[in-house]
Structure formats: C-alpha cells, structure tokens
Amino acid sequence: MDADILRLILIVLGVLLVLGIYFWERNRRIDAKVQAVRRDVQEQRREPSLGERDEPPADAGDGAAERADPAFEQALHELGDLVSEEQRPPRQKRKKAAPEKPAQKPAPDPAVTEQQDLFADDSVVQSDHYRNADPSIPSLILQINVRAKDKDGFEGLDIRRVSEGVELKLGNMQIFHRKIGADGGPVLFSMASMVEPGNFPPEALDEFRTPGLTLFAQLPGPKDGLEVFSEMLFSAERIAAELDGELQDETHSRLTKQTIGHIRGQIMEHRRKVQLARSKQAH
16 A cells, blocks of 8 residues: 555544544533533432422423422523533634724924915905995805915916916906906905915016915805805816815815815805894894
C-alpha cells in the first residue's frame, strides 16, 4: 500500500478517535448531571406520614409525581440549559464601542474671518435701498455664498462676464443686482464680494480679486419668497459652474439638498408670519 494513502488513513482514524472521545465524554457528563439532579430531587422529597396515602391517585401515571414536583421541573430546566450550552458555539467577546468623540469644528478660514458682514447695522442690506418700509412686517434675509475652489479667488472681469449671463448688473453701491424689468425695476436679489468692503470697483475690475461671492435677498420682496430663492439659487449654481466655485450656506458650510429644504421651510414660515401681520393691520 502506498505510504501516502496509509498516512491519510491513519490521520482519518485519529480524527475519528478524537471525536469519539469528545462525544463520549460529553454524554458521560450529561448522564452524571442527570443522576445528580435525580438524587437531589429524591432527597428533597418529604417522606409520607402515617396519615397520608402511600400510593398516587389512580388517574396518575407512573411519572406524575415527578412531573408535578416543582423542584424536579426546575432541575429539568437547568439540565436543558446545560445541554443547550454544550451545543452552542463559543461566544465571541464583544468589543466595547469606543466613546463617540464630539464633532470638531473646522478651523476658520483666514479669508472668511475677514468677511464683510452684509447684515450688520451699516451693511448694504440695511441701507435705504433694502430697508423694509413697514417695520411691523417681519423680514427674512436669504443668503447663498459661492466660494472659490482656487486659492487665488475669482477675477473681477470673470465675475462681471458670468454675472451678466444671469442678468446681474453692476449698479447701485457698486454691487450687482438682479432687477425685475429692463430698467429701473425693483431689485429681486443682489450679489456682493465676500470680503469687505463688499463692492466691486468698476474702474479696477481687471485687478480685482475676491475669495468668494455672496448672493442675498430680503423678504418680503417684489415676488413670492420661494420664487425669489429659486432664481437666486439658479444664478448661484450657474456662477459656481462657470467660475469653478462651491455653493455654501450662510454659515459657510456646503449647501446640501437638506439645507435647501430647510431654507424653503423658513421661507414658508416667514410667509405665514407676514400674512398674520398684515391681517392684524387690516383689523
């Protein structure tokens, strides 16, 4: 017989022997446990007194007394747990979940820290051109930022070229405006530089650079708020695509679909407040 075949046969026989020893030992342990449980049950049983019957009721089977004994029932339950534990694969230790670290805020961008606050008391949005004529009517500022991906920022001549493509024209206060109608119509929304003083010098656009642009509108305006926001968002997307920029919200976080939905919700809530204020004025 070939030596390799003989070696294989011996290995198989060795494995079978080991398995046989394992199962024999396991059954022996279980049988020993059963016998110990039965002895404990029998010792715990109370001996019948002279006045008690020596025989079980006629309608009870041979094992009725054992099945009715709570101690025996508990012992069988423990035995079942033992058998299940023997057949259950070994448990793997669970790794403790690492404590969640609080989200770290990104380091402030030096260019953004010097950003002009368009909504301060002396900002362009608070000028007579934008001030709400009726202070009893609540106002809402809409804002979308277009941040340059290139560290050199946007060039002035490129900004004017792309802005004219979305009907934004350089005008009052040296910032861009989108108006209703060709000339002299009300302002729908405006666009300023992201850094102070926020304007675009018409005589030096060829030398002008900015790290980003801010499109903004104040509600209530000449059109419904949702329509104004849709047109402003469309313009911002076109500008970002042409100048290789990134859309951001008012906190300079990336503008996501969730953020856009949140802004639309704010506009609808503002619309409700305006209608409520006007109804109070009417009465």
